[in-house]
Amino acid sequence: MLRELYYIARGFLRTSGALFLFFLRLLRYSPTVLFRRFPLVVHQIHNAGALSLVIIMICGFFVGGVLGLQGVSNLARFNAEDSVGTLTAFSLLKELGPVITALLFAGRAGTALSSEIGLMKATDQLAAMEMMATNPVRRVLVPRFLGGAISMPLLTAVFNMVGLFGAHVVAVGLLQVDAGAFWQQLQANVGSSDVYEGIIKSVVFGIVASLLAVWEGYNAVPTAEGVGRATTRAVVKTAIAVLIFDFMITAVAI
Amino acid sequence: MSKPSENIVEIRDLDYARGPKEIFNGLNINIQRGKITAIMGPSGTGKTTLLRLMTRQLVPDRGHIEVDGIDIARLNQRDLFQLRQRIGMLFQNGALLTDYNVFENVAFPLREHTRLPNRLIRHIVLTKLHAVGLRGAADMTPAELSGGMARRVALARAMVMDPDILIYDEPFVGLDPISMGVIVRLVRKMNDALGISSIIVSHDVQEISTVADCSFLISHGKVVASGSPDELRNTTSDLVRQFMHGMADGPVAFHYSAPDYAEQLLGRDAE
Numbered sequence: 401m402l403r404e405l406y407y408i409a410r411g412f413l414r415t416s417g418a419l420f421l422f423f424l425r426l427l428r429y430s431p432t433v434l435f436r437r438f439p440l441v442v443h444q445i446h447n448a449g450a451l452s453l454v455i456i457m458i459c460g461f462f463v464g465g466v467l468g469l470q471g472v473s474n475l476a477r478f479n480a481e482d483s484v485g486t487l488t489a490f491s492l493l494k495e496l497g498p499v500i501t502a503l504l505f506a507g508r509a510g511t512a513l514s515s516e517i518g519l520m521k522a523t524d525q526l527a528a529m530e531m532m533a534t535n536p537v538r539r540v541l542v543p544r545f546l547g548g549a550i551s552m553p554l555l556t557a558v559f560n561m562v563g564l565f566g567a568h569v570v571a572v573g574l575l576q577v578d579a580g581a582f583w584q585q586l587q588a589n590v591g592s593s594d595v596y597e598g599i600i601k602s603v604v605f606g607i608v609a610s611l612l613a614v615w616e617g618y619n620a621v622p623t624a625e626g627v628g629r630a631t632t633r634a635v636v637k638t639a640i641a642v643l644i645f646d647f648m649i650t651a652v653a654i
Numbered sequence: 655m656s657k658p659s660e661n662i663v664e665i666r667d668l669d670y671a672r673g674p675k676e677i678f679n680g681l682n683i684n685i686q687r688g689k690i691t692a693i694m695g696p697s698g699t700g701k702t703t704l705l706r707l708m709t710r711q712l713v714p715d716r717g718h719i720e721v722d723g724i725d726i727a728r729l730n731q732r733d734l735f736q737l738r739q740r741i742g743m744l745f746q747n748g749a750l751l752t753d754y755n756v757f758e759n760v761a762f763p764l765r766e767h768t769r770l771p772n773r774l775i776r777h778i779v780l781t782k783l784h785a786v787g788l789r790g791a792a793d794m795t796p797a798e799l800s801g802g803m804a805r806r807v808a809l810a811r812a813m814v815m816d817p818d819i820l821i822y823d824e825p826f827v828g829l830d831p832i833s834m835g836v837i838v839r840l841v842r843k844m845n846d847a848l849g850i851s852s853i854i855v856s857h858d859v860q861e862i863s864t865v866a867d868c869s870f871l872i873s874h875g876k877v878v879a880s881g882s883p884d885e886l887r888n889t890t891s892d893l894v895r896q897f898m899h900g901m902a903d904g905p906v907a908f909h910y911s912a913p914d915y916a917e918q919l920l921g922r923d924a925e
Contacts, residue, residue, distance in 0.1 A: 520752070528749035531709060532763045532811075533735035539766075 422615055426545050429538045433546060440539075444547025448509035448610075449554055455508055456501060460559040463500060464566030467491055471567070472575045481577050485586035488567040493590065493598040497560040499646055502605035505552055506638035510613035513544050514634040517617030518627035541618060545610045552606025553599060560598070597653045604645055609638045659723055662687040662819060662851040663708060668717035670700070670707060677703055679875035681717070690845050690852040692866035692883075694859070696897065696906055699872050701855040702746070702823055708853075709741060709821070710734055722818065739767060742812030743821045748804035750796040750811070756783070757792040760811045767815065782810040786840060802833025806840070813844060819851050820844060826858040838865050859898055863887070871897060873906070 434441060471484035517540065520526050526536040571577040613634045620630035663685040670678040677700040685691045695701050706712040708719060710726045719726050724737060750759050760779045764770060770778075783789045786806040796804060805825060812820055822841065826834050842865055845852045856862050862869060863883035871879040871886060871894055879886055879894045887898050896904030912918070 523747060523752070524745045524749035525751055527711060528743070528745055528751075530711060531738055531741070531743040531745075532766065532815075533738040534763075534766045535731075535735075 419611070419615055422618075423611055425537060426542055426611070426614070429535075429542045430546060433538060433542045437543065440543035441546045441550070444543045445551050446547075448505075448513070448544070448548045449551030452505060452508045452551070452555060453558065455504060456555050456559050457562045459500065459504055460497075460562035461566040461569075463496055463559075464488060464492065464563030464568075465570045467496075467563070468567035468570030468575070472571050472577060481571075481575075482581035483585055484567065484571045484577055485564075485582035486589045488564060488571075489586045489590045490594065492560045492563045492567075493594050494601075494650075495646070497556050497563065498598055498601035498605055499642060501556040501559045501602065502552065502609055502642045503639055505548070505555060505606075506609050506613070506635050506642070509548060509551070510609050510634050510638055511631045513548060513610070513613040514617035514620070514631045515627055517541065517544070517614060518620035518622070518630045521618065521620060522622035522624070522627055541614050545614045548610030548613065549603075549606040552609065553602040556598065556602035556605075597649070600653075601646060601649050604649065605642050608641050608645060612638045612641065660687060661685060661720075662722055663853070664718075664720040665708070666718040668707065668719065669715045670703065670712070670717075671715055672703075676875055678707075678714075678717075681872070681876060683870055683877060683880075685851065685853060686868065687851050688845075688849060689867040690841065690854065690865055692862045692869035693853065693855045693872060694857055694862060694869055694897070695872035697857065700875070701857075701872065704872070705743070705821055705823055705853070705855055709738065709743065739763075739815055740818045741821060742815065742817035742819070744805065744808050744812050744823060744825055746824045746827060748796070748801075748808040750799075750804055750808060752796050754796075755792070756788065756794050756796070756799070756807050759796065759807060760814050762811065763815045778814060779810075782814050783807075785813075785844075786810045787836070800833075802829050802836065805829070805833075805837060809837070809840060809844075813848070816848065817850060819853065822852065822854040822856075824856055825854060826856055826861045834861060841865055859883075859900065873897075 467488045468484060471487045472481050475481050475483055475487065517526075520536075520540065526540065529536045529539060568579070568582060572579045572582055616630040616634035616637070617627075620626045661684045663683070665681060665683040668678050668681040669676075681704075683693075693701055693704060703712065707714055708721065708726075710719075710729070713727070721737060722740070726734065726737065729737060750756075751762065754762065757779055760782055761775050764775050764778060768775075780789055780792070783792055786809055788803060788806055788810065791799065791803060791807070796807070799807065820841075825837050825841065829837065838861055841852060841854065844850065854862065854866065866883055869880065869883055869886060870877050873893060879889060879891060881889075886894055889895060889898075893905040895901070896906055902908050
């Protein structure tokens, strides 16, 4: 029993160490890729970000809408329906926006990243690049990592905006909350520190989700089964890591 | 550098093991400049591994590998990449980059390593594609190509930097006779017209015999025979004869090592 725990702990530490070194390796090449090969990054922002927009907006709208519904019906018990704007904004900006966007991102863009990189490995494309004297870490992994990490905060912003709009549609449009009160209360109570908390979270989640997706893809066993497993692992690990980091950042921020 | 040696690749006393399985054990090979050299052997003898060792995609446990007079074990990454720019490699399945079309695949090394203007790149790429007969396929994606076409595109890509050495990993596997004939002719043509050295890994005895100047037969981690294909064909060694003539019986057993057949069927060893 103790011995098993020891092996598990040792394995975890070893993987974390390797992951951290991998992260440093990505960071080392990041400036050159950003400044010299920016079109590659733009292409990946399109893949990871722009192509995720629809799903982010749909989910954002309904999450905001449900917050509006719950907010109005529950706040009505205290005669505080007018605060629904504030409640929605706090929930979205500080918690739900970054977390749900990160989870959706892992499902939509993270899986695409892992499976794409895994398949490139399985079909010798990465080895072929090495043979063409091109470093695949710099050419393939770093642009994808950067594209994902840059997309996440932007997607979170879109999610929050559409979410607030959804809440407005439900609360003001359907449940007759006063539009002036909705926005006025929101404006009076939500400060820049609340926004920053969300931004910091989305930046961290973006780095975590992209890093794990790229890492799992790059370390996939180069077979059909291996790539499938890597994709699953990327999503599961991202979900766990995001929730743990969410807790830690919130604990520090409060 | 002193006068270029006669051998483009020299391998001495090479040992390499993958886990507990020993793949090479004291392997020695000299590959001559300007010739087409075939490396043959039964499946699983590590022919592809040997190519990867030659290009330092893998690092040997022991031994010495020189490519064009350079000891590749001592190279740092920059010098290794510089050396690799002079080596073209054709992977077994082509290994074309799936997010680019045929043209961009062939242009990839040029765009990565040179600052040539687009017009010149276009010119070079179309020339190379023309040489493999696929100028008309420039706008197709790798997914639209047949196996033979993909390998020809990969060949165009391998030679777009005008390498000194072209390495082919199983270029004939899974091709129909026509595509196979096309590739064989291309290998010969490229080698002679461009004055490069070619190394082919294959177990396709018939095709290899028509194209190779010299061949090495590897088995159990060592070179068991070398010489021109005709010399190999007329050898007296049982193993070489078995391989060259494709016989089921010989030193390479048909059966993978297993417990006694009757005993196993009767279930005696289960007890």
